[in-house]
Amino acid sequence: MIRLAIVRQKYNPAGGAERFVSRALNALREHGELDLHLIARRWEKLEGVTAHPASPFYLGNVWRDWGFARAAKRIWLRERFDLVQSHERIPGCDVYRAGDGVHRQWLKLRARRMSWLRRLSLSLNPYHRYICRAESEMFLHPRLKLVICNSMMVKREIIDYFGLPESRIAVIYNGVDLNAFNPSLRQAHRQAMRQEWGIAESAPLLLYVGSGFDRKGVARALRAAAEQPEAHLMIVGGDKRIERYRSLARRLGMESRVRFSGPRQDVKPFYGMADGFILPTLYDPFPNVCIEALASGLPILTTKQCGGAELVRQGENGWVCDALDESALSSQIGEWLSLRSRWADLSEAARRSAEPLSMEVMGARLLSCYREVLGAEGLDMDRSDCGVAGEEDLR
Structure with missing residues (x-):
């Protein structure tokens, strides 16, 4: 042994x-x-x-x-x-x-x-x-x-x-635990979680999960999503400067489209309530949250400086851009929104990309x-x- x-x-x-x-x-x-x-x-x-x-x-x-x-x-x-x-x-x-x-x-x-x-x-x-x-x-x-x-x-x-x-x-x-993180989280949690957080069933919702908001790009996510009036954000995680991000959301005029949950031990219900996942990180070798999101059937929007980008097929199970290119990120959110009729296909592709892992x-x-x-x-x-x-x- x-x-x-x-x-x-x-x-x-x-x-x-x-x-x-x-x-x-x-x-x-x-x-x-x-x-x-x-x-x-x-x-x-x-x-x-x-x-x-x-x-x-x-x-x-x-x-x-x-x-x-x-x-x-x-x-x-x-x-x-x-x-x-x-x-x-x-x-x-x-x-x-x-x-x-x-x-x-x-x-x-x-x-x-x-x-x-x-x-x-x-x-x-x-x-x-x-x-x-x-x-x-x-x-x-x-x-x-x-x-x-x-x-x-x-x-x-x-x-x-x-x-x-x-x-x-x-x-x-x-x-990743493929049984714990899977597309059935949507059926189990979507309706109840959206009611709890006051988010309409039809609202396109991008999820962010993680601490260290500065490095992982919460401000960039907020600014990019602000340019897409349909997009809603759910921010899960803790940061000692979280009030700065709440204030930024207010200044961007999107306070009604953003929710901050704080840190959570069990993030699976949040994957279940979302339609996609966003992580515009400045540097991340391979975040667990990317593969958890894919396994849960969520296409991901992330950056070239994230190891999780290696699992992304552009436009099929997610999108990738440079970490500091907020214009490109906003355009990719717009592309994701425009493909709403194909979200089921994106979800299936996301799940398949996680299954070998x-x-x-x-x-x-x-x-x-x-x-x-x-x-x-x-x-x-x-x-x-x-x-x-x-x-x-x-x-």
Whole structure:
């Protein structure tokens, strides 16, 4: 039995990365070949998983990440696990799951919207400098055997920035519970949810789900939808500046067409009430919400800077544009509205695009990767079983 340690600093039930960890652990446990361990500051209780707390005192985010990295390494060296898979940028792990993407790429995209003074401040920020250094040391560390990416986009970024050979990178898309997220949510929840939130049955409704409104483009969604008078928005998620977005909706004259629910543990009823899904994110390696929406039969509108765009066939199960091109996003909302007579076809296409990505498939691919890493004599490993094929094979 393989003793596998998963490293993730904190668990936020609403967080996409944390939900991936929980889903992956559950999927892996089903195979019965792994003795699963979790190293974290805090976590949810998971049956069959041994938790190892790593919660040293800290002040500030640099000390927080540095202290956790030291504590986590002490634990995995003491326990002598067969494999250590980190979801944090910690040099010395065996496997790194690049669910947060490449920090340098995020900073590059973020700087697109900034003045030269703010770009300078960003480049000198000690936290970002620490993360970039840790990221580089981790990717170049001799112990690193495999990087698991959740999109082809992130794979290309890692190759471009760090020069890793393709033989050390596998692409495994996030899995989704195809039974929990499915088109029947519409019949189960649409009428009641629309009554609860005061949205007419006939109103075309786009759903947004996520925290971090600035990065994920809530303001861009509001401005783009404002140009399409028929479009309604349901915003699900928390943000400390949420009142700014309520105020923006009022200034845009679309307050009556927008609802803010705040964060929700169970988002399935919201998928059931919607007609489409929108995520104009500035950078997102592969958000769970995109595949949840597709599995629920919702076409998605997202960006080229989102790994989920790799599942989109333009005009068939969704639309893709540049993250900062609000005019294009508004036009795509208009195109979605104009295809109302074909929404059933779009829904079927959305569901089909998610069906190859079950939790069982994800678990099997992860397990295949672990077997290969442990059985490989060197680093030139065949990824045919543990990765995914190119984007075209998922379309």
